[in-house]
Amino acid sequence: xxxxxxxxMRNILLSILNAALVAVVIIGFIWVSLxxxxxxLNFTYLSTAAYRNxxxxxxxxxxxxxxxxxxxxxIIGIITxxxxxxxxxxxxxxxxxxxEFIRGTPLIMQIFLFYYIIGxxxxxxxxxxxxxxxxxxxxxxxxxxxxxxSILSLDSTQIEAAKAVGLTKSQTLKYVTLPQLTAxxxxxxxxxxxxxxxxxxxxSLIALTELTQVTREISANTFLLFENYLLLGVxxxxxxxxxxxxxxxxxxxxxxxx
Amino acid sequence: xxxNIKNLNMTFDDQIVLDxxxxxxxxxxxxxxxxxxxxxxxxxxxxxxxxxxxxxSVKLDDLTFEKNNAVNYRRQxxxxxxxxxxFSHMTALKNITMPLIxxxxxxxxxxxxxxxxxxxxxxxxxxRNKYPAELSxxxxxxxxxxxxxxxxxxxxxxxxxxxxxDPIYTNEVLNLVNExxxxxxxxxxxxxxxxxxxxxxxxxxxxxxxxxxxCGKSKDIFANPxxxxxxxxxxHVLEWNA
Numbered sequence: 001x002x003x004x005x006x007x008x009m010r011n012i013l014l015s016i017l018n019a020a021l022v023a024v025v026i027i028g029f030i031w032v033s034l035x036x037x038x039x040x041l042n043f044t045y046l047s048t049a050a051y052r053n054x055x056x057x058x059x060x061x062x063x064x065x066x067x068x069x070x071x072x073x074x075i076i077g078i079i080t081x082x083x084x085x086x087x088x089x090x091x092x093x094x095x096x097x098x099x100e101f102i103r104g105t106p107l108i109m110q111i112f113l114f115y116y117i118i119g120x121x122x123x124x125x126x127x128x129x130x131x132x133x134x135x136x137x138x139x140x141x142x143x144x145x146x147x148x149x150s151i152l153s154l155d156s157t158q159i160e161a162a163k164a165v166g167l168t169k170s171q172t173l174k175y176v177t178l179p180q181l182t183a184x185x186x187x188x189x190x191x192x193x194x195x196x197x198x199x200x201x202x203x204s205l206i207a208l209t210e211l212t213q214v215t216r217e218i219s220a221n222t223f224l225l226f227e228n229y230l231l232l233g234v235x236x237x238x239x240x241x242x243x244x245x246x247x248x249x250x251x252x253x254x255x256x257x258x
Numbered sequence: 259x260x261x262n263i264k265n266l267n268m269t270f271d272d273q274i275v276l277d278x279x280x281x282x283x284x285x286x287x288x289x290x291x292x293x294x295x296x297x298x299x300x301x302x303x304x305x306x307x308x309x310x311x312x313x314x315s316v317k318l319d320d321l322t323f324e325k326n327n328a329v330n331y332r333r334q335x336x337x338x339x340x341x342x343x344x345f346s347h348m349t350a351l352k353n354i355t356m357p358l359i360x361x362x363x364x365x366x367x368x369x370x371x372x373x374x375x376x377x378x379x380x381x382x383x384x385x386r387n388k389y390p391a392e393l394s395x396x397x398x399x400x401x402x403x404x405x406x407x408x409x410x411x412x413x414x415x416x417x418x419x420x421x422x423x424d425p426i427y428t429n430e431v432l433n434l435v436n437e438x439x440x441x442x443x444x445x446x447x448x449x450x451x452x453x454x455x456x457x458x459x460x461x462x463x464x465x466x467x468x469x470x471x472x473c474g475k476s477k478d479i480f481a482n483p484x485x486x487x488x489x490x491x492x493x494h495v496l497e498w499n500a
Contacts, residue, residue, distance in 0.1 A: 157342040163308055164343070165357040165405070166333035175356060179347050256346065256389035 034226070043231075045222045058214030059235060065131055065210055066197045066239070072136035073196065074189075077143025084148050095144070102141035107202050110138055115206045131203040131210075139196050146192060150184040183254035190247035194240045201236075211235060259319055259413055259444045260284050261305075266314035268300055275300045276311070277468040287439055288446045289455035289476060292465035293491060298448045299417055301465060305446065306415045307331040318413060333361055336406030336414040341422040343402045344390040350397075351377070351386040354405045362409045376404045380434055396427030400434050407443060414438070414445035421450060432458070452495060456480045464488050 034041065045051055083095035102110065114134045124130050154177065162172040204213035212232065219228035261283055268276040275297050290298045303309040305316055307323050316323045323331050337343075344353050351373055358369035377383045380400060390398055399419050406414055416435065420428040432451060436458050439445070449455055455462060455476055462476035466487045472479060483489045 155342060155346070157339060158345060160308060161339060161343045161345065164306065164332060164337035164339070166329060166361040167357070168329050171360055175360060176345060176347075183347055254347075256391050 039226050054214045058211040062211040065200045068132045069135040073139035076140030080144035081147035099141045127208045131208045146188050187251040194243045197239050262317040264315045268311045285461050286444050287459045288461040289459035290448045290463045296465045297468045298465040302448050306337045334412050336411035338402050338406050338416045338419050340418045349387050350401045395423050396430045399431045416447040
C-alpha cells in the first residue's frame with residue numbers, strides 16, 4: 001500500500017475512487033437491465049438528419065417553454081404571495097383556493113382541463129402559448145408558497161433596526177427587506193426552475209413538440225424505446241444539472257442568512 | 259442633554275403600559291431599572307422615536323418627536339437592541355458603513371475610515387468581514403453599539419444590551435459603554451446590571467407598574483431607597499449578590 005502523506009491529495013483520490021464506484025454501479029445496473037431485456041443499444045437512428053433536427057428543435061422548444069414559464073410563473077407567484085398576506089379577505093381566499101387546488105391535483109389533470117378551458121373556450125389555439133400558460137399557472141402556486149414562506153420568515157427586529165438607524169421606508173425595502181428576501185428565496189427558486197424544466201415534459205400530452213414529444217414520435221417510428229428515453233434523460237440532465245449547481249451555489253453564497 | 263417627558267401615556271391592546279409619565283432632567287448618563295413588564299423598554303422606545311405614544315410629548319434639548327418628523331428625529335439618536343439589531347445580510351463593517359452612507363451622507367471612503375477606526379479602537383477589526391451569525395453574542399452587541407455611535411448621535415439609547423449575554427460578554431459590553439461615557443457620550447440604558455447603574459450612571463429612574471416610582475441621582479437612590487417598591491425590588495435583585 002502506498003502511503004499518501006498529503007491529506008488533501010488523499011481526499012481527492014478518495015473522491016475520485018468513490019465517484020468511479022458510483023459510476024460502475026449505475027452503468028452496471030443499466031448493462032444488466034439491457035442484457036435481461038435482450039436489448040442491444042442502437043443509436044444509428046441518430047445519423048438520420050431529420051431525427052437530429054427534430055430533437056434539436058424539441059430541445060430548443062423545452063428551453064423556450066421553461067424560460068417563458070419561469071418569467072410568467074414568477075409574476076403569478078409574486079401576485080399570489082401578496083394576495084395571501086393581504087388584509088383583503090377576498091384576495092386571500094382566492095389565492096388560497098388557487099394554491100390548494102393546484103398543489104392538490106396532478107399536473108396531468110390540470111393540463112387536460114386548462115387546455116380545454118384556455119384552448120377551446122377562450123380560443124387560444126397556439127400550443128406554445130397555451131403550454132406556457134398552463135405550466136405557469138401550475139408552477140406559480142409553488143413559487144407563491146416559496147415567496148410567502150420567505151416573507152413570513154423575515155425577522156421584524158430587522159425592520160425595527162432599520163427604523164432605528166434612521167432609514168426611510170423605501171430605503172428599508174431597498175437595503176434590508178429585498179436583499180434578505182433574495183437571500184432566502186433564490187436557492188429554492190432556482191430549484192423550482194429545475195422542476196419547471198422537468199414538468200414541461202408533460203406538455204407532450206397536448207402534442208406540443210417539445211423534447212419529450214419529439215422523443216415519443218421518434219421512438220414510435222424507430223421502435224428504439226431504450227435508446228430514445230436514455231438520450232431523453234441525458235438531454236434533460238444537460239439542462240437541470242447546471243441549474244441544480246447554481247442553486248447549490250446560491251445556497252452557499254447566502255448561507256449566512258440562516 | 260435636557261430631557262423633558264410630559265404626560266406620557268401608552269397602551270397595548272387596552273393594557274396600560276405607561277401611565278402619565280413625567281420626567282425632566284439635564285442628563286449625561288441615565289439608567290432605567292425595574293422589573294420586566296414594568297414599562298421601561300416601552301419608555302425607551304418612545305424616547306427613541308420607535309413607538310408613538312397615545313398622548314404626551316418627548317423633548318430632547320430642542321428636538322421634539324413628532325410623527326411627521328419621525329425619521330429625522332431617529333437619525334439624531336443611536337439605538338441598541340437587546341439582540342438581533344445587526345442586519346443579518348451584512349458584514350460587521352457594512353453594518354456600520356451603510357447607515358453612515360445612506361442616512362448621514364458620508365462619502366463611502368470616509369464611512370469606511372470611520373468604521374475601521376472604531377473597530378480597531380475596540381479590538382474588533384479582525385471581525386470586520388464576518389456576518390452577524392459568525393460573531394459571538396458579545397461581539398454582536400459591541401458592533402451594534404459602534405454602529406449606533408458612529409454617526410456621533412446626540413444621545414445613545416441602549417435597551418437591555420446585555421440581558422442575552424453571559425457574564426464575560428456582559429462585562430465586555432459594559433466596559434465599552436463605560437469607555438464611551440469617559441469620551442463624553444451621553445446615554446440612557448435600560449438594564450438589570452445594578453452595579454453598572456450605580457457606578458457608571460449619574461441619574462437613575464426606577465419604573466414599576468407603568469409609572470416612574472423613584473428618580474434622582476443614582477448614588478443617592480442606591481444609598482437610600484425611599485419607596486417600598488424600590489426597597490422590595492432591590493432586596494430581590496441583590497439577594498444573591500455580595
